[in-house]
Amino acid sequence: MDQNTDDVRRKRPPERDLDAMDRKLLGVLVEDATTSYAELGERVGLSPPAAHERVKRLRRSGAIRRVSALIDPDAVGKTLLAFVHVDTTGWGKTQALLAIEECPEVEEIHSVAGDTCMLLKVRTESTHALEGLLARLYDTPGVKATRSYVVLSTYLERPVQPGTTSDWPAVVKG
Amino acid sequence: MDQNTDDVRRKRPPERDLDAMDRKLLGVLVEDATTSYAELGERVGLSPPAAHERVKRLRRSGAIRRVSALIDPDAVGKTLLAFVHVDTTGWGKTQALLAIEECPEVEEIHSVAGDTCMLLKVRTESTHALEGLLARLYDTPGVKATRSYVVLSTYLERPVQPGTTSDWPAVVKG
DNA sequence: TCTTGTTGCTGAATTTCATTCTGCAAAAAT
DNA sequence: ATTTTTGCAGAATGAAATTCAGCAACAAGA
Known part of the structure; x- marks a missing residue:
C-alpha cells in the first residue's frame, strides 16, 4: 500500500x-x-x-521494482506466446516503437544486436489474434519486416533471481 | 504467508x-x-x-501463480540480457533440456516452431559470463548450435496482464 | 410453484502482523 | 579519544488480515 x-x-x-x-x-x-x-x-x-x-x-x-501478483496466462485466456523479430528503418524512440508500446499484447520490447532491430515478446488469445497484431505491425510506418517464433511449450519461466555467480556451485567438467 | x-x-x-x-x-x-x-x-x-x-x-x-517481489536486474548485477536460440538433436524432455534447466542464468526456456528448437532468455553479469554459459551449452550433449541476440536496451517489460481483447479499444485504421 | 441448498456478499468481532518508537552497541568519522 | 552514524533488538501501537455470523439472490429439485 x-x-x-x-x-x-x-x-x-x-x-x-x-x-x-x-x-x-x-x-x-x-x-x-x-x-x-x-x-x-x-x-x-x-x-x-x-x-x-x-x-x-x-x-x-529500486532494487525491488514492485510487488506483483504473477498471473497464469492460460487462466486469462492468453494461450499463445510468441517472440517476434522486427526489422525497422530507424533506431531509438522511433514512431514504430511508440506504436508498438501501445499494443497490450506486447509484453516486452527489446532492441537487440544481430540481424534484426527489435525483439518482441507477445501473448495473445489465439493465432488469429497474433495475425491481427502482425497486421497492425506491418501497417506501422518504419516496420520493414517481421519474423515470428511461436512457442510450442514453455519449460522454464522464473523471475529475476538475486543470486550472483559466486553463489552458484561451479560446474566442473571432467 | x-x-x-x-x-x-x-x-x-x-x-x-x-x-x-x-x-x-x-x-x-x-x-x-x-x-x-x-x-x-x-x-x-x-x-x-x-x-x-x-x-x-x-x-x-492457480490464476495467481504467486506473489513475487520483482527485482531490478541491474541492482543485482545482471546487466546483460540475451536471447539464445538453440538447435538440439532431440525433442521434449531431453538430456540437453535438463542440463539447461540447471543453469541459474537461464530465466526462460521455450520450445519454438521455426528454424530452431529452443529459445532461451538469459541474464548474466557480463559478456564474459555469457560466453561461459554458451561454452557450457556447447559442451552439452544434444546441442548442435546456438545463435545469440544480445539486448542493447529494453523499452518495455511488463508482467502478464489480465485484460482480454474485448477490453482494449479497437485500433481503427483510416 | 414452492422448497431447499448453495453461493457470494456485508458488517462486526477477533487476531495477527506491519509499523513505530526507544534505546543500545558497533563502526565510521572527526 | 570523542562524536556521529548506522543497524539492530525488544516493546508498544496501530492497521490490516482473517474469521465469524447472518442475509439475500440464485439454482436445483420436488
Missing part, C-alpha cells in the same frame, strides 16, 4: 551495495512476497523490524 | 471462469500486490472480506 509513495522510478545508484543479507531477503521475497516480516527475519537471521527496515530500503533504492 | 499452503501447483481447470470482477482484481494486484483488501475492495466495488474471498480463490485456482 505504501510502495513507492515517493514515486522513485528513476534509476539511482543504490545507496549502498547489496550485501549477502539483502540477497537472502530478496531470494525469499522473489519466491513469496507475502512472507511476514517475522518469518522473513527468522529465515535470514534478523528481528522483524530489522528485516522490515532492509526491505524498505530495497524498495526505496 | 499462507500462499499455497496446500501446495496446489498442478494445473487444474479453474473452478469457474473468471468474471469481470476477477479481472479487475487481478489488474490491481498485478500493478501492486501490497494493496490492502480495504483499498482493493474499494477499487473494484466490494467489501474487504469479499475481495479477500475472491483473491483467495484466484490463488487456489
Whole structure:
C-alpha cells in the first residue's frame, strides 16, 4: 500500500551495495512476497523490524521494482506466446516503437544486436489474434519486416533471481 | 504467508471462469500486490472480506501463480540480457533440456516452431559470463548450435496482464 | 410453484502482523 | 579519544488480515 509513495522510478545508484543479507531477503521475497516480516527475519537471521527496515530500503533504492501478483496466462485466456523479430528503418524512440508500446499484447520490447532491430515478446488469445497484431505491425510506418517464433511449450519461466555467480556451485567438467 | 499452503501447483481447470470482477482484481494486484483488501475492495466495488474471498480463490485456482517481489536486474548485477536460440538433436524432455534447466542464468526456456528448437532468455553479469554459459551449452550433449541476440536496451517489460481483447479499444485504421 | 441448498456478499468481532518508537552497541568519522 | 552514524533488538501501537455470523439472490429439485 505504501510502495513507492515517493514515486522513485528513476534509476539511482543504490545507496549502498547489496550485501549477502539483502540477497537472502530478496531470494525469499522473489519466491513469496507475502512472507511476514517475522518469518522473513527468522529465515535470514534478523528481528522483524530489522528485516522490515532492509526491505524498505530495497524498495526505496529500486532494487525491488514492485510487488506483483504473477498471473497464469492460460487462466486469462492468453494461450499463445510468441517472440517476434522486427526489422525497422530507424533506431531509438522511433514512431514504430511508440506504436508498438501501445499494443497490450506486447509484453516486452527489446532492441537487440544481430540481424534484426527489435525483439518482441507477445501473448495473445489465439493465432488469429497474433495475425491481427502482425497486421497492425506491418501497417506501422518504419516496420520493414517481421519474423515470428511461436512457442510450442514453455519449460522454464522464473523471475529475476538475486543470486550472483559466486553463489552458484561451479560446474566442473571432467 | 499462507500462499499455497496446500501446495496446489498442478494445473487444474479453474473452478469457474473468471468474471469481470476477477479481472479487475487481478489488474490491481498485478500493478501492486501490497494493496490492502480495504483499498482493493474499494477499487473494484466490494467489501474487504469479499475481495479477500475472491483473491483467495484466484490463488487456489492457480490464476495467481504467486506473489513475487520483482527485482531490478541491474541492482543485482545482471546487466546483460540475451536471447539464445538453440538447435538440439532431440525433442521434449531431453538430456540437453535438463542440463539447461540447471543453469541459474537461464530465466526462460521455450520450445519454438521455426528454424530452431529452443529459445532461451538469459541474464548474466557480463559478456564474459555469457560466453561461459554458451561454452557450457556447447559442451552439452544434444546441442548442435546456438545463435545469440544480445539486448542493447529494453523499452518495455511488463508482467502478464489480465485484460482480454474485448477490453482494449479497437485500433481503427483510416 | 414452492422448497431447499448453495453461493457470494456485508458488517462486526477477533487476531495477527506491519509499523513505530526507544534505546543500545558497533563502526565510521572527526 | 570523542562524536556521529548506522543497524539492530525488544516493546508498544496501530492497521490490516482473517474469521465469524447472518442475509439475500440464485439454482436445483420436488
